[in-house]
Amino acid sequence: MIDRVFILGTGLLGTSVGLALRAAGFRGSIAGWNRSPEQAQTALRMGALDTVASDPLEAARMADVVLLAVPILATLDWMEKLAPILGPDQLVTDVGSTKREIAAAASRLFNQPGRAAFLPGHPMAGKEKGGASLADVNLFRGAMWLLTPAQGAKGTGAMGTGFSPYDKSSENPGALAPEGTSRRASELIADWRHLVARLGAKVLDLDPARHDELVAWVSHLPQFVSTAMSALLEDQVGNAPELKDIGGRALREMTRLGASPYSMWRDIAMTNTEAIDAVLHALEQRLAHLRENLRTPGLRDEFERANRFRRE
Amino acid sequence: MIDRVFILGTGLLGTSVGLALRAAGFRGSIAGWNRSPEQAQTALRMGALDTVASDPLEAARMADVVLLAVPILATLDWMEKLAPILGPDQLVTDVGSTKREIAAAASRLFNQPGRAAFLPGHPMAGKEKGGASLADVNLFRGAMWLLTPAQGAKGTGAMGTGFSPYDKSSENPGALAPEGTSRRASELIADWRHLVARLGAKVLDLDPARHDELVAWVSHLPQFVSTAMSALLEDQVGNAPELKDIGGRALREMTRLGASPYSMWRDIAMTNTEAIDAVLHALEQRLAHLRENLRTPGLRDEFERANRFRRE
Numbered sequence: 001m002i003d004r005v006f007i008l009g010t011g012l013l014g015t016s017v018g019l020a021l022r023a024a025g026f027r028g029s030i031a032g033w034n035r036s037p038e039q040a041q042t043a044l045r046m047g048a049l050d051t052v053a054s055d056p057l058e059a060a061r062m063a064d065v066v067l068l069a070v071p072i073l074a075t076l077d078w079m080e081k082l083a084p085i086l087g088p089d090q091l092v093t094d095v096g097s098t099k100r101e102i103a104a105a106a107s108r109l110f111n112q113p114g115r116a117a118f119l120p121g122h123p124m125a126g127k128e129k130g131g132a133s134l135a136d137v138n139l140f141r142g143a144m145w146l147l148t149p150a151q152g153a154k155g156t157g158a159m160g161t162g163f164s165p166y167d168k169s170s171e172n173p174g175a176l177a178p179e180g181t182s183r184r185a186s187e188l189i190a191d192w193r194h195l196v197a198r199l200g201a202k203v204l205d206l207d208p209a210r211h212d213e214l215v216a217w218v219s220h221l222p223q224f225v226s227t228a229m230s231a232l233l234e235d236q237v238g239n240a241p242e243l244k245d246i247g248g249r250a251l252r253e254m255t256r257l258g259a260s261p262y263s264m265w266r267d268i269a270m271t272n273t274e275a276i277d278a279v280l281h282a283l284e285q286r287l288a289h290l291r292e293n294l295r296t297p298g299l300r301d302e303f304e305r306a307n308r309f310r311r312e
Numbered sequence: 313m314i315d316r317v318f319i320l321g322t323g324l325l326g327t328s329v330g331l332a333l334r335a336a337g338f339r340g341s342i343a344g345w346n347r348s349p350e351q352a353q354t355a356l357r358m359g360a361l362d363t364v365a366s367d368p369l370e371a372a373r374m375a376d377v378v379l380l381a382v383p384i385l386a387t388l389d390w391m392e393k394l395a396p397i398l399g400p401d402q403l404v405t406d407v408g409s410t411k412r413e414i415a416a417a418a419s420r421l422f423n424q425p426g427r428a429a430f431l432p433g434h435p436m437a438g439k440e441k442g443g444a445s446l447a448d449v450n451l452f453r454g455a456m457w458l459l460t461p462a463q464g465a466k467g468t469g470a471m472g473t474g475f476s477p478y479d480k481s482s483e484n485p486g487a488l489a490p491e492g493t494s495r496r497a498s499e500l501i502a503d504w505r506h507l508v509a510r511l512g513a514k515v516l517d518l519d520p521a522r523h524d525e526l527v528a529w530v531s532h533l534p535q536f537v538s539t540a541m542s543a544l545l546e547d548q549v550g551n552a553p554e555l556k557d558i559g560g561r562a563l564r565e566m567t568r569l570g571a572s573p574y575s576m577w578r579d580i581a582m583t584n585t586e587a588i589d590a591v592l593h594a595l596e597q598r599l600a601h602l603r604e605n606l607r608t609p610g611l612r613d614e615f616e617r618a619n620r621f622r623r624e
Contacts, residue, residue: 109605121414124560127489144558202557217548218559222566225537228598230618236529245514247530248436254534259622262615269606278504280603284596286540291592294581303574306542309550310440310571 001191003028006063006076008056013095014069015135015222017199018048023137024198026251031059031287034132035070042132061085064188068094072267076105079118083144084108086116089184093119093192097215097264098271099148103208111150111178117185119192120208122146123201124219128259141200147193148208150178216275220268223257224280227265230258313503315340318375320390321370322346322355325407326381327447329511330360335449336510343371346444347382354444373397376500380406384579388417391430395421398428401496405504409527409576410583411460415520423462423490429497431504432520434458435513436531440571453512458527459505460520462490525528528587532580535569536592539577542570544548 005021007014010032018030033056034040034050039096053059060066060082068075075096082092092110096102102120110118125143127134177186196203206214233255237243244251269276293299317333319326324342330342344361346352352364365371372378372394380387387408394404404422408414414432422430437455439446470485489498508515518526545567549555556563581588605611 059577124558139474143560146558205559214549214555217545218555218563221545221560222559223540224602225541225599226562226566227615227618228595228602229533229537230621231614232594232598233529233533234617234621237526243526243530244524246436246458246516247534248455250532250534250569252540253568255563255618255622257562258618260615261619262612266611267617269611272535273606274605280599283540283544284599284603286544287592287596287599289536290536290540291589291596294585294588299578300574302317302543302571303539303577305546306539306567306570307573309542309546310567 002026002064003188004063005030005065006053006059007043007049007067007069008060009068009070009074010040010048010132011069012130012132012134013123013125013139014067015039015043015046015048015132016125016137016139017067017069017095018043019046019135019137020199021195022047024195024200026195028064028200031063033059039132043135046132046135047299048132048135057081057085064090065192066090066092068092068096071264072096072098072102072271074267075102079109081106083115088114088116088182089188091119091185091188091192092116093121095121095123095217097122097268099146099206099208099211099283101271103150107150108307109179113180117177117181117189118150119189120148121196122148122215123196123210124215125201128257130261130264140196143201145199145201145203146211147203147205148211149205158279161174194263212272213275216272216279220272220276221279221283223260223265223281224276225264226255227260230255244296265278313499314338314376314507316375317342317377317379318365318368318371319344319355319361319379320372321379321380321382321386322352322360322444323381324444324446325435325437325443325451326379327355327358327360328437328449328451329381329407329411329445330355331358331447331449332452332511333507336507336512338507338510340376343375345371349379351444355447358447360444360446360447367392369397374385376402377504378402378404378406380408383576384408384410384414384583386418386579387414391421392435395427400426400428400494401500403431403497403500403504404428407433407435409434411458411520411523413583415460415462419462423493425492429489429493429501431501432460433508434460434523434527435508436527437513441567442573442576450512452508455513457508457511457513457515458523459515459517460523461517466584473554504593524584525587528584528591531581532584532588533591533595535572535577536588537595538567538569539572546604567599 031048031051031053032040032043033053043049044052068078075094099120106118110116123145125139179191341362343363343365344355345365349616355361356364380390387406411432418430422428435457437451489501602614
């Protein structure tokens with residue numbers, strides 16, 4: 001059903017989606033555009049795109065599905081630009097790492113009579129460095145691809161129930177189109193869900209607020225801790241790089257995300273400030289607790305609790 | 313020169329040393345003993361040992377080199393037991409993760425006329441789970457093997473100079489025997505240093521106090537942060553294990569060390585309390601700083617500093 005995909009933003013994620021769509025047997029056309037034209041040319045050379053669009057608004061108008069693969073604040077900007085010029089038989093989706101503000105914009109600008117459908121998405125995949133040249137056809141294999149469909153969507157009984165198990169309604173994806181979605185757009189939504197699964201990802205539907213709270217724990221916490229630890233160590237041992245060798249694998253792993261770019265995480269911090277504040281504060285308290293129990297049986301309790309988390 | 317090695321403690325590290333010695337072409341005998349006899353039998357079956365000793369004190373008396381590969385407090389206990397029964401032509405070394413208390417015990421109990429030599433050691437290698445069956449012939453390949461020879465050792469100009477570069481005097485290892493070491497024990501020290509290098513490890517000499525401060529930053533900090541994060545997440549999302557999938561590789565890496573056993577880390581916390589307290593406190597403050605700057609340019613500074621740490 002989907003014939004024409006337009007990838008707006010051909011960085012690591014956008015280019016990887018293009019490569020993975022082709023590898024999964026998608027036979028439609030894939031156009032792409034990037035603010036930096038070299039990135040789009042790289043994506044084209046890698047085979048992620050058929051064409052590089054010269055005018056992103058025109059390319060969006062021609063597409064069945066527009067994939068916004070740019071940082072969060074840029075995604076919100078493009079949503080404002082695209083909403084008035086797209087029609088009800090089109091679908092827009094995105095890959096932004098926080099979903100509350102994007103879902104709110106989707107309800108305000110899309111998902112209503114005469115407007116295109118918008119399905120907020122968040123593939124839990126990436127690398128600590130970006131750019132088309134690092135794109136990977138297998139980036140989404142085995143990864144979760146979170147979706148936060150419109151609040152009024154049908155068949156969303158499993159959403160908003162806290163840390164819920166996988167939403168069984170994903171098995172009947174057509175049922176998840178928001179009220180007022182055109183028949184054609186409903187089909188595009190169902191087809192996009194199938195395509196995402198064919199990329200090797202596991203689809204999970206979540207309420208947007210719950211999504212943002214959950215990713216604060218399992219994604220934003222690891223990032224900010226790795227950044228804090230890397231920055232601290234840069235001050236402490238940064239002038240003696242050979243001593244990093246002493247830390248070995250443990251140190252490398254715990255600071256790998258220290259290489260992540262501010263440009264991407266600024267938008268995440270901006271749009272999920274409260275939840276990130278809460279998880280960082282919780283870890284500060286946990287570290288203080290551990291520190292105060294370095295010579296007490298409380299240390300055993302913490303190690304045993306940590307062991308349980310890692311038990312398969 | 314070294315003909316008989318006795319490995320006291322055939323867990324992950326002790327057994328890996330046995331395997332690596334053999335792979336490196338060591339032709340002498342390797343005896344082993346473990347508090348749990350099954351572990352020693354496993355090490356024997358894996359080829360890390362020629363014989364399992366029935367009496368560890370007797371086996372120590374027969375050895376040129378005794379390698380203590382047990383937790384730190386047990387190492388200190390064995391040092392008390394071995395010092396009076398070994399002779400000046402023998403060498404004892406260890407693999408303990410903190411070195412100040414062990415180096416102090418070495419000065420008190422060994423490294424004096426009529427007593428065996430003691431060379432405190434710390435291979436920066438391991439796994440988050442222990443046991444002979446996980447032993448790895450390549451465990452030390454590319455890893456640092458830290459040594460903290462006796463304070464009065466000759467040729468130690470590079471020690472105690474803070475985060476110093478590799479100690480060039482390691483190239484002339486015979487010079488590093490403590491005053492009063494017998495000629496035979498000096499040769500054993502030089503030979504052991506050569507053997508360690510043949511296991512693929514990079515030898516670095518450090519002052520014991522400096523060692524403990526340094527590993528608090530690059531080894532103990534990653535461990536305790538991973539434990540705190542794992543324990544916190546166990547409380548938050550432990551009841552919904554499928555949601556761990558959402559975190560993906562970043563979460564797995566940042567919590568891998570959460571599986572580390574209390575039994576080992578209790579001794580490290582006990583013997584390096586002050587330094588670990590200091591690094592954890594520094595990270596708490598750094599996290600609070602990051603948290604207070606989620607929406608300010610201060611966030612950019614921290615990401616850029618972290619990026620510098622990860623730059624090769």
